[in-house]
Amino acid sequence: MFTSIITKKNITTIVILFTHLLCLAQERLKNPLDFAKEYPTSSLTRKFIPPQKILYTSGHINNSEALLAKGIGQADLSNQNMCVLKNIGDGNKTSLLLDFGRELHGGVEIVTGMWKGNKPVKVRVRFGESASEAMSDVGVKGATNDHALRDFTTLLPWLGKLQIGESGFRFVKIDLEEDSAELQLKEVRAIFTYRDIPYVGSFTSSDERLNKIWETGAYTVHLNMQEYLWDGIKRDRLVWVGDMHPEVATINSVFGYNEVVPKSLDLSKEITPLPNWMNGISTYSMWWIIIQRDWYMHNGNLTYLKEQQQYLSSLLRQIAAKIDENNKEQLDGTRFLDWPSSENEKGIHAGLQAMMVLSLNTGAELSKILGDSETASICEAAVTRLKKYVPDPNGSKQAAALMALADLMPAKKASEEVLTVGGVKDFSTFYGYYMLQALAKAGDYQTAIDDIKTYWGAMLDLGATTFWEDFNMDWLPNAARIDELVPPGKKDIHGDYGAYCYEGFRHSLSHGWASGPTAWLTEHVLGIKVIAPGCKEIQIIPHLGDLSFAEGTFPTPMGTLWVKHTKDRNGKVKTIFKAPKGVKIIH
Template identity: 75%
Template sequence: MLQKFLYPLFAICLIAASTHAQPGKKLSSSAKADNISPLTRQYISPVKILWKEGQVNNIEQLLKPGISQADLANRNMAILKNDGSGKKASILLDFGKELQGGLEIVTGMWGPKNVPLKIRVRYGESASEAMSDVGGPKGATNDHAIRDFTTLAPWLGRIQLAESGFRFVRIDLEEENAELQLKEVRAIFTYRDIPYIGSFKSNDERLNKIWETGAYTVHLNMQEYLWDGIKRDRLVWVGDLHPEISTVNSVFGYNEVVPKSLDLSKETTPLPGWMNGISTYSMWWIILHYDWYMQNGDLNYLKQQKQYLNGLVKQIVAKVGDDNQEKLDGTRFLDWPSSENPKGIHAGLQAMTVWSLATASKISNLVGDKETADLCNKTVARMRKYIPDPNGSKQAAALLAITGLMPAEKANKDVLSVGGAANFSTFYGYYMLEAKAKAGDHQGAIDVIRQYWGAMLDLGATTFWEDFNMDWIANASRIDELVPEGKKDVHGDYGAYCYVGFRHSLCHGWASGPTAWLTEHVLGVKVVEAGCKAIKIEPHLGDLKFVEGTYPTPYGVLKIKHTKLANGKIKTDINAPKGVRIIQ
C-alpha cells in the first residue's frame, strides 16, 4: 500500500490490492518467470467531464464508480446520440492524473438493431493532445503506443482498449443516426504495486510535491522493463536510466526492473556496438552498475559483468587519441538541448570518458580484474592532462565539475549559475544540480528546483516532462484545460528535435533528478560502503526549517529528521536499522 505522505489524488490513483497466486498452490520458477505479470491493474473512473459537444446526456454518470459489468437493467446510462441534425456527439474525460494503461468501456442496449457502433478514441497527456488529430499541425502521432484509433463498441458488453500514457480521453460517436449508451468508461491503470519506502518532507510543500512527482514519474515507467516514457519512448534507453535508477534507489530500494533492464541492454548490444547507438549510453551502463552495487551490495551480480566490461573498456580506451582527447564515434550525444553545441559535446564526452573509466577501474578491482583496472587508471591519468572548454554548455560544465576536470566553484560561477534556471534541461538538470552541490551552492540548487521543476507543476503537470524551457512559461495555458483564446498551448506549440509538439512526452523518467538529489543532499543520505553498510549523513537545509524522511536499505528503513535551531545549527535524529553504520 502506498504511503500517507502522497497527496490525495496520488493516493486515490495508486491504492490497490496486490494479486496473489491460488492459496496452497506453489508455482514453479518457470511459471513465475513466464506466466505471472509483475504488474497490477486498477480501474480508475474519470474525475471530470472537461468538454462535451453534440447531443450528450446524463454524462455525469461516468464519474461514478464502476464494476466492469454490463447488465439488463439498463439504468442511468450516459447517452451520446447522432441524428444528423448537429455536431457529432463527443466527450472529453479527465482522469485527474497521468496514468499508464488502457481504457475499459462498458455499454448498454440500443436499438432497433443489436449491432456494435463505431467510436473514435483519443488519449492525451494534455487536454489539447486528446483533442488533436494525428498528423495535424501540432505534431500528434501514434508512435510507440496507439493513442488515436477507431474501434467498435459492443452492444451490451465490455471492451478493453490499447494502452499508452495519458490523463485525458476523448470519445466520439462516429455512426450517423445512432445512439451510444455508456454505463462505464474507466482507465485501466497498470503499475507495480510496490511501497514507497523512501520519503521526503520539509516545511516547503513545493519541494515536497516535486520529490513526490519525480518518484511517481519513475514509478509509472517501472513496467516489465524500466522505460523512459510511457507514451514514447516505451523503450530501455541506458543514459535515461541513470536518473531513474538514482530515484529507484532513493524511493523503492531493490527492484527486479533494474537488473532486467541493464541485462537487456547488454544482451541486445554485442560489442563493438554502443548501447542505443550512443557512446555515452554504454558509459552510463558502467556507472549504473557501480551505483547499483553500492546500493545493494550484490558482488555476484557485478562479477557477471566482468567479461563485457573488459571488452567495453578496451573499446572506450581505443577512442582516446595520443593527444589525450576523446575521439568517440557512434552518436555523439549528451542530451537534446546541448546537441547543437559540438564544442560543448566534446567537453562533455571527455568528462564522461573519464567518469566511466574511473568507475570501471573500481568495478574491475572488485571483480578481480587488475589488468583492466590498470588500463583504466593509466588512460584517466593522461586524459586529465587535457581540459576542454565547456563553451557555455551547462551540461558540459556539470560533467567537468563532477569529474574534477574543472573546479566545481568555477563551473558554477561561470556557467551553471548564469541565468538561474535558464538553459537547464530535464535530463542533465540532475548533473547540473550535482555540480552545484559539489561547489557548495546547495541553496542555489534548491532555488532552481523550485523554479524549473516547480514551473511544470504550475502548468498542471502530475509527472515531469521530456523537456522543458523556462521561455515556455510566458502566456502559457495549463495542460489540464482547453487552451483559452490568446494563450499558448505549452504542449502543442513547443518542443524540438524528436519531440516537437504533441509528440513530446509529458512523463519521462530522466526528469526525476530532484527526487534523488533532495534525498542525497538535503536529507543528506550518501551511501559510502557497498550494500548501504555505511551511510554518511550530511544535510544541507539551505533556507528550510526542517526536513525529515526515510531511505530504503537492504537492512530495513533508515529514518532521519533534521531541525534547524535558532542559532542556525542543525539538530539531527537518526533511527538506523541494525547492520547500517552511520557516519556524521
C-alpha cells in the same frame, strides 16, 4: 472353506491396477490451468480508475456525470443511469473529454448498455497527456501514433465491454462516429497498470513545493517501471540506458531493490554485442558502467556484479582506446549528451571528455572490486591521459556539469562561469540532475534548491502530475495549463513547443529522466550518501539551506533508515536518526 492363493504374479497385477487407478484419480484432479505454467506471468497490477471530471462535451449528450461513479466493470439488463450519446444526422459528432485526475499508464475499459438494433457502434478514442493532445488529430502539431496507439477507431459492443489502449495518458476523448447513431455508456474507467510496490523512501520539509516535487519525481519513475524500465510511457517505451541513470538514482532513493533495474541492464547488454554502443550512443554504454557501480553500492550484490565482468572489462578497454595522441576523446557512434545540447559540438566534445573520465574512473573502481587489476590499470592510465587535456565547455551547462563532476574543471568555477548564468535558463530535465550535482559539489546548495523550485516547480504550476521529457522557461509567458482547454489568446504549452524528436504533442509529459530532484533532495538535503556496498555504511551530512526542517526515510537492504534534521534559531542543525541493524551511520 475357500483358500486364496497369493502368488507373485497376483501381487504384480494388483500393483499395476492400483497404480493405474491412482493415475486416473490424479488426472481427474489435474488443474486445467497447468498448461499455462510454462508461460510468462506479469508482475504488474491493474486497477480501475473512474474519471474525476468531465472536461468537455459537444453535441447531444445526456447524464455524462454518471461516468464519474466508481463502476463495477459489468454490463447488466437494467440499463439504468446511462450516459447517452446521440448523433442526429446533422453532420455533427457528439463527444466528451474525460479527465482522470493524474497521469496514468494503461488503457480504458468501456462498458455499454442497450440501444435499438443490437449492433456495434463505431467510436473514435483518443488518449492525451494534456487536454489539448486528447483533442488533437494525428499529424497536427506533432500528434502521433508512434510506439503506442493513442488515436484510433473501434467498435463498441451492444450490452458488453471492451478494453482498449496501452499508453501514458490523463485525458480520454470519445467521439460517436456514425450519423444517426446512439451509444449508451454505463462506465468508462482507466485501466491503471503499474507495479504495486511501496514507497519506502520519503521526503518532507518546511517547503511544500519541494515536497511535491520529490513526490512527483518518484511517481514519474514509478509509472515507467513497467515490464522493463522505460524512458516514457507514451512514446518510445524503450530501455534507453542513459535515461536510466537518474531513474535508478530515484529507485534507490524511493523503492530500493527492484528487479526491473537488473532486468533492463541485462537486456541492454544482451542486445548490444561489442564493439557496438548501447542504443547506438557511446555515452549510454558509459552510463551503463556508472549504473552498475551505483546499483552495487546500494544493494551489495557481488554475484550480480561478477556476472558483468567479462562484458565490463571489454567495454572499458574499448572506451580507453578512444583517445588520440593529443589526449582528446575520439568517440564514434552517436555523439550525444541530451537533446538541448545536441547542436553545440564543442560542448558535446567537452562533455564526452568528461564522460570518459567518469566512466573509466568508475571502471577502475569496479575492476578492483572484481580483482581485475589489469583492467583497473588500463582505466587509470587512460584517465591520467584524458586529464592532460581540458576542453572548453563552450557555454554548455551540460558539459560544465560533467566537467565539474569529473574534476576536469573546478566545481566553483563551473558554477560561477556557466551553471548559474541566467538562473535556470538552458536547464534540461535530463541533465538538470547533473547540473544540480555540480552545484552541490561547488557548495551552492541553496542555489540548487531554488533552481529545483523554479524549474521543476514551473511544470507543477502548469498542471503537471509527472515531469516532462524537456521544459524550457521561455515557454512560460502566456501559457495555458495542460489540464484545461487552451483559452483563446493563450499558448498551448504542449502543442506549441518542443524540438528535435519531441515536437508538439509528440513531447512526452511523463519521462523518467526528469526525476533527478527526487534523488538529489534525498542525497543532499537529507544528506544520505551510501559509502559502503550494500548500504552497510551511510554518511549523513544535511544541507537545509533556508529550510527549517527536513525529514525522510531511505530504503536499504537491511531495512529503512529514518532521519530528521531541525534548524534552531541560531541556524544550528540538530540531527536525529534511526538506522536498521547492520547499517553503520557516519555523522
